[in-house]
Amino acid sequence: MPEPTDTTPRHPGLDVHAVVRRDTFRLDAALSVAPGEILAVLGPSGAGKSTLLRAIAGLERLTAGFIAIGGRIVDDADRIRLSPRERQVGYVPQDYVLFPRMTVLDNVAFGLRAHGVRKAAARRRAQQLLDRFGVGALAHRRPTEISGGQAQRVALARALAVDPTVLLLDEPLAALDIGTRMSVRAELREMLTTFPGGVIVVTHDPMDAFVLADHLVVMESGRVVQRGAPAAVASHPRTEYVARLCGINLHRGVCDGRVIRLGTGMEWQVVDAPVGDVFVAVRPSAVAVYRERPDGSPRNCWKARVTSVEEYGHVVRLGVSRPANMIADITAESLALLRLRVGDDAWFAVKATDLVVYPAAEGSPYHPAESGAQPSDGATGLGV
Numbered sequence: 035m036p037e038p039t040d041t042t043p044r045h046p047g048l049d050v051h052a053v054v055r056r057d058t059f060r061l062d063a064a065l066s067v068a069p070g071e072i073l074a075v076l077g078p079s080g081a082g083k084s085t086l087l088r089a090i091a092g093l094e095r096l097t098a099g100f101i102a103i104g105g106r107i108v109d110d111a112d113r114i115r116l117s118p119r120e121r122q123v124g125y126v127p128q129d130y131v132l133f134p135r136m137t138v139l140d141n142v143a144f145g146l147r148a149h150g151v152r153k154a155a156a157r158r159r160a161q162q163l164l165d166r167f168g169v170g171a172l173a174h175r176r177p178t179e180i181s182g183g184q185a186q187r188v189a190l191a192r193a194l195a196v197d198p199t200v201l202l203l204d205e206p207l208a209a210l211d212i213g214t215r216m217s218v219r220a221e222l223r224e225m226l227t228t229f230p231g232g233v234i235v236v237t238h239d240p241m242d243a244f245v246l247a248d249h250l251v252v253m254e255s256g257r258v259v260q261r262g263a264p265a266a267v268a269s270h271p272r273t274e275y276v277a278r279l280c281g282i283n284l285h286r287g288v289c290d291g292r293v294i295r296l297g298t299g300m301e302w303q304v305v306d307a308p309v310g311d312v313f314v315a316v317r318p319s320a321v322a323v324y325r326e327r328p329d330g331s332p333r334n335c336w337k338a339r340v341t342s343v344e345e346y347g348h349v350v351r352l353g354v355s356r357p358a359n360m361i362a363d364i365t366a367e368s369l370a371l372l373r374l375r376v377g378d379d380a381w382f383a384v385k386a387t388d389l390v391v392y393p394a395a396e397g398s399p400y401h402p403a404e405s406g407a408q409p410s411d412g413a414t415g416l417g418v
């Protein structure tokens with residue numbers, strides 16, 4: 035990570051190291067987005083995602099660091115601080131914030147007018163964009179007379195009207211109901227792939243990151259805690275937050291290459307695993323459940339008390355907390371055969387070949403699953 039004083043842009047897209055101090059909160063995050071690339075910033079509420087976007091857009095003052103857009107410094111936290119309009123940034127805030135008294139057409143033409151484009155030309159360009167996004171027929175309505183999905187397209191058209199180098203979308207789908215969300219998400223992906231600049235999509239929904247983004251940055255408490263391709267992040271989580279979002283069991287232990295000793299004292303056999311401090315990820319569907327101890331099984335096996343039983347369609351998710359927080363997905367038929375209820379003891383097992391083991395970086399911000407949080411809380415993600 036560059037030092038906050040390093041103001042050397044690395045490529046023609048977006049290059050940022052943003053430090054923002056505010057009361058007890060401190061944002062300190064570095065990221066780059068190449069032209070044509072879509073980066074998702076995923077994180078829990080209060081992680082600093084909106085603060086980061088607002089800093090890039092020029093709406094938040096940097097305490098330290100720099101922002102380079104299109105190969106030029108637009109903010110160095112010192113002498114250089116271009117206004118939002120001068121930054122070549124298209125910014126769509128969380129609730130779209132369309133001007134309620136203007137028509138949809140004038141909302142989209144607004145940015146162009148602010149850049150000095152004459153009224154007739156600005157309106158022509160605005161109409162073209164609205165047509166392209168399939169909402170041209172709504173040009174003369176007010177924002178209060180259109181749906182959430184339509185408002186999302188209008189807001190996107192407005193942000194793109196000024197030909198930005200970088201497009202910043204803050205929770206673009208959060209205001210939509212679940213049904214609309216899925217279709218608009220797919221449409222948004224289509225629209226974004228034709229945009230030549232870099233895109234940052236802020237979201238707290240891992241599905242948005244999977245469908246929309248090429249790369250993923252995970253933020254917690256103002257810091258980047260993990261980055262990579264979405265599938266790689268989901269299969270190799272490094273924090274409990276990421277593991278829960280993706281519905282993966284995550285543990286940490288010390289490995290000698292063949293056996294991992296978990297923090298809880300349990301020992302698991304592994305195959306060709308790295309030596310040292312490691313993370314172990316286990317898919318809930320890879321955890322087998324028995325009433326009695328399975329005989330002669332090559333699996334890692336332990337007894338635990340069931341703490342939760344939740345049905346998700348044909349899948350039943352069992353939670354156990356000791357000796358290690360764990361979720362196991364079994365079929366409804368299996369549950370009927372096992373006749374398990376909360377408070378019952380059962381045997382749990384995982385094959386050595388189903389354990390995904392990877393080195394844990396020094397000082398990694400993992401919060402042990404034994405901290406008291408229940409494994410079923412929020413563990414409703416993708417189950418990859």
Ligand SMILES: Nc1ncnc2c1ncn2[C@@H]1O[C@H](COP(=O)(O)OP(=O)(O)OP(=O)(O)O)[C@@H](O)[C@H]1O
Pocket residue numbers: 056059077078079080081082083084085086238
């Ligand atoms: N205008 C403000 N004044 C003071 N503190 C603020 C302000 N806006 C945000 N904060 C605080 O800054 C921190 C980061 O907030 P931010 O909105 O960037 O997080 P976020 O990840 O976008 O959260 P969310 O997903 O809920 O929008 C939080 O602790 C928040 O309470």
